[in-house]
Amino acid sequence: MDKQALVAIIMGSDSDKPVMDAAAEVLEQFEIPYRYTIVSAHRTPDRMYDFAKSAHLKGYKVIIAGAGGAAHLPGMVAAISPLPVIGVPVQSRALSGWDSLLSIAQMPGGVPVATVAVNGAKNAGLLAVQILSTSQPNLLDKMIAYKEEMKQEVLKKAGKMGEEK
Numbered sequence: 001m002d003k004q005a006l007v008a009i010i011m012g013s014d015s016d017k018p019v020m021d022a023a024a025e026v027l028e029q030f031e032i033p034y035r036y037t038i039v040s041a042h043r044t045p046d047r048m049y050d051f052a053k054s055a056h057l058k059g060y061k062v063i064i065a066g067a068g069g070a071a072h073l074p075g076m077v078a079a080i081s082p083l084p085v086i087g088v089p090v091q092s093r094a095l096s097g098w099d100s101l102l103s104i105a106q107m108p109g110g111v112p113v114a115t116v117a118v119n120g121a122k123n124a125g126l127l128a129v130q131i132l133s134t135s136q137p138n139l140l141d142k143m144i145a146y147k148e149e150m151k152q153e154v155l156k157k158a159g160k161m162g163e164e165k
Contacts, residue, residue, distance in 0.1 A: 003033040007128050008060045010039040010051070010077070012067040016090045019119045020066045023088070026125025030142055032132065035060075041072040048073065052080035062128040065113075066121060068092045071103035078113045084131055086124045087113040 007027055011020050020036075027034045039048045055063060055077075063081060065074035066088035074087030089100030097118030105115045116123040126146075133139035 004059045005033045005035040006061045007034040009036045009064045012040045012073045016066045020121050022121035023064050023125035030129050041076045052077040055081050064124045068100045071100040074104050074113045079111050085113050087115045088121045088124045089118045
């Protein structure tokens with residue numbers, strides 16, 4: 001997006017991109033500018049450190065970090081950056097994402113990472129919108145409308161099921 005990015009979506013590998021695309025789609029839906037890049041905690045630790053140390057200076061307000069396997073990226077970024085970090089555990093082959101989920105969720109006291117479900121990048125995007133909406137009334141209005149749309153979709157589907165009896 002062209003405007004000043006408010007959210008950074010980072011991932012440990014390009015293999016995480018199909019999962020993380022859901023967060024980008026949500027941010028686009030809500031017209032929130034974002035940056036999307038690869039920052040590996042293990043393969044590019046200096047890049048990760050520099051990114052996390054300077055993210056708030058670059059105008060980001062929230063970081064969404066996706067990682068699989070050992071999934072150290074969200075926690076390491078949260079240890080360095082003063083910004084809220086939302087961790088997205090990416091499903092791994094070996095343990096179906098449990099390894100990623102537990103690695104991200106089991107942070108020590110003092111280093112919080114908001115953690116969504118395995119492959120839950122859509123919810124990470126929505127949580128980023130909700131965080132931003134605390135200081136942006138236009139986003140709060142959009143979130144309220146989004147939730148109303150979800151409600152109406154469910155009621156419509158429920159009505160159709162009732163008609164099929």
